[in-house]
Amino acid sequence: MPRYHSLGEIPHKRHITFNNPKGGLYQEELFGTAGFAGMSSLIYHLYPPTVVSEIKRGKDIAPKIAIDKNMRAMSFQGFSLPKEEEYLESRKILFTNNDLRIGLAAPASFSKDYFYRNSDADEMLFIHIGSGVLKTMYGDISFKYGDYLIIPRGTTYQIDFDTETNRILFIESSSAIESPKRYRNNYGQFLEHSPFCERDFRLPQNLKTHDEKGEFKIISKKQDVLWEYTYANHPFDVVGWDGFNYPFAFSIFDFEPITGRIHLPPPIHQQWEAAGFVVCSFVPRLYDYHPQAVPAPYHHSNIDSEELLYYVDGDFMSRNNIQKGQITLHPGGIPHGPHPGAIERSVGKKATEELAVMIDPFNPVMITEEAMNLQVDDYYKSWEIK
Numbered sequence: 001m002p003r004y005h006s007l008g009e010i011p012h013k014r015h016i017t018f019n020n021p022k023g024g025l026y027q028e029e030l031f032g033t034a035g036f037a038g039m040s041s042l043i044y045h046l047y048p049p050t051v052v053s054e055i056k057r058g059k060d061i062a063p064k065i066a067i068d069k070n071m072r073a074m075s076f077q078g079f080s081l082p083k084e085e086e087y088l089e090s091r092k093i094l095f096t097n098n099d100l101r102i103g104l105a106a107p108a109s110f111s112k113d114y115f116y117r118n119s120d121a122d123e124m125l126f127i128h129i130g131s132g133v134l135k136t137m138y139g140d141i142s143f144k145y146g147d148y149l150i151i152p153r154g155t156t157y158q159i160d161f162d163t164e165t166n167r168i169l170f171i172e173s174s175s176a177i178e179s180p181k182r183y184r185n186n187y188g189q190f191l192e193h194s195p196f197c198e199r200d201f202r203l204p205q206n207l208k209t210h211d212e213k214g215e216f217k218i219i220s221k222k223q224d225v226l227w228e229y230t231y232a233n234h235p236f237d238v239v240g241w242d243g244f245n246y247p248f249a250f251s252i253f254d255f256e257p258i259t260g261r262i263h264l265p266p267p268i269h270q271q272w273e274a275a276g277f278v279v280c281s282f283v284p285r286l287y288d289y290h291p292q293a294v295p296a297p298y299h300h301s302n303i304d305s306e307e308l309l310y311y312v313d314g315d316f317m318s319r320n321n322i323q324k325g326q327i328t329l330h331p332g333g334i335p336h337g338p339h340p341g342a343i344e345r346s347v348g349k350k351a352t353e354e355l356a357v358m359i360d361p362f363n364p365v366m367i368t369e370e371a372m373n374l375q376v377d378d379y380y381k382s383w384e385i386k
């Protein structure tokens with residue numbers, strides 16, 4: 001997050017003594033990215049964050065690939081993914097390439113027996129159903145339906161879910177997930193024509209310092225292995241921090257749509273960007289207002305990117321028979337477009353209630369066995385007029 005934030009107590013200069021009134025010094029940690037050149041935060045712990053008593057190599061969770069090369073338009077019923085008791089077990093990768101992984105999760109709970117840390121990737125969690133609190137050493141972030149949670153790699157977290165019914169679309173990104181640079185000025189501030197601004201981002205709050213010793217398990221995902229670390233101190237033993245690298249939330253309902261007299265292309269919906277993909281938010285909005293405007297999108301060839309659309313709510317104007325939680329995958333290299341009748345149906349319409357998240361990977365994605373369990377048969381034939 002390219003914006004300075006601070007919670008709790010910090011010394012007046014970095015890298016100087018910071019006395020713990022109970023004796024000794026607080027322990028400073030630089031939580032940085034891209035070597036020492038990326039975003040970072042300075043964190044002050046009660047105890048060193050390095051006191052490990054055991055490291056076990058746990059489960060190998062590399063996704064099993066069903067289709068490595070795909071040129072078919074495909075679709076998947078996300079809500080057919082069975083609910084699982086536990087958060088980590090519930091995370092199922094559906095699509096993968098070197099830049100990102102895209103998955104779904106339907107957890108009933110997040111066990112308090114462990115903390116989770118994704119050391120491979122930055123995470124985006126999109127909350128389709130559910131609410132709760134994301135808990136990290138930076139503080140808490142409350143979340144609910146429609147929220148994106150962006151969690152930088154290496155962030156140790158737990159989630160308190162309010163209920164046992166939760167559905168999450170998630171991305172694991174090999175690079176930082178950021179708001180589009182074209183919406184920010186040289187100082188990082190959002191420009192006036194950006195569909196969102198600083199006020200729309202929800203940062204960690206309520207920093208609580210856990211002064212607890214014992215055995216604390218952190219499950220750390222690295223190279224598709226879940227490593228089990230046992231630490232002697234509670235990982236949220238932080239008295240204060242400041243910097244630019246921390247988790248945050250953004251509600252899709254705070255995305256202010258950009259509209260025009262004639263159809264505007266998907267970049268107006270752009271929400272996030274990373275190396276190798278973008279994410280767009282399609283939100284309820286007024287349609288194009290030229291008297292002869294065709295609000296439905298034109299047929300288009302996304303020659304050099306895949307296009308994955310995750311349907312959240314409302315009627316999606318360009319598709320027929322789409323369910324909540326359904327995903328369409330339109331591979332790069334071939335044209336796709338509205339279903340039969342959708343263009344004609346859209347003419348004269350004034351507004352849409354559609355809500356969807358689009359993920360465009362620039363490199364082809366492989367499709368996993370978990371995805372194939374959710375596949376809609378013969379979706380690629382769905383443009384045939386019968």
Ligand SMILES: [Fe+2]
Nearest residue numbers: 300307330336
């Ligand atoms: Fe498209």
